Amino acid sequence: MEPLTLLALAGVGLAAGFVDAIAGGGGMLSVPALLSAGLPPVAALATNKMQSIIGTTMAATTYWRKGMVSLRALVPAILLTMAGSLFGALTVKHIDTSALNVAVPIALIAIAGYFMFAPRLTDADRAARLSFPIYVPIVGMVVGFYDGLFGPGTGSFLTLAFVALFGLGVTRAAGNTKVLNLASNFGALLLFIPSGDVVWQVAIVMAIGQIAGGYLGALTGIRFGARLIRPLVVIVSIAMALRLLLVH
DSSP: OOOHHHHHHHHHHHHHHHHHHHHHHHHHHHHHHHHHHOOOOOHHHHHHHHHHHHHHHHHHHHHHHHOOOHHHHHHHHHHHHHHHHHHHHHHHTTSSOOTHHHHHHHHHHHHHHHHOOTTTOOOOOOOOOOOHHHHHHHHHHHHHHHHOOOHTHHHHHHHHHHTTTTTOOOOHHHHHHHHHHHHHHHHHHHHHHHTTTTOOOHHHHHHHHHHHHHHHHHHHHHHHTHHHHHHHHHHHHHHHHHHHHHHH
16 A cells, blocks of 8 residues: 555544544544545454554543543443454344444434433533443443444444433543443454454554544543533534435
């Protein structure tokens, strides 16, 4: 691949990592860029998982270091999210996922509506509707399975769950989302890497951009909190819904 193309992909990695660290949806930028660079669909998806895991690691680590995440509380959810994602990646080869092209955009628009109109969505924690230790691992496994199976909107679904079901403030919800996103990406890569689907030259170049983007995005999300994360989740969710509807 030509040096200018690789440089452009590094820039895409930076932008995708920045957006993804705040509200998810970085794949909206990176996957089309990889396809435009000539990668086959499966290779594009696998390479995207590989490069995005670097930015997600940086973002998750930054949220954790700033006290937004309790890793000990998330250990069971991390393991089940990883298992769900691996199972989803294995399952996708054996079922028809075309129905998700309609169902997922509807769900994403509903998430956008919730974050747009729900009152008192701030950085303050509220009373949880469900037990964190019991139900976060279940949610992680279900969303991880979806991520391995289909993918778009995973961050939005997790952020909604942490806010609406488990009472976290918006910024803490974003931090916890990044940790489970990391587990989900890793679970899918357990299948993609041995299958030889990752284009390593591209993944490494984009990962360099992801390091900067993930770090800067996490710091920005922490700095501005719900004032930035809330509207960006709305924008990203609607953009993903429209992209899915228009592409398919």
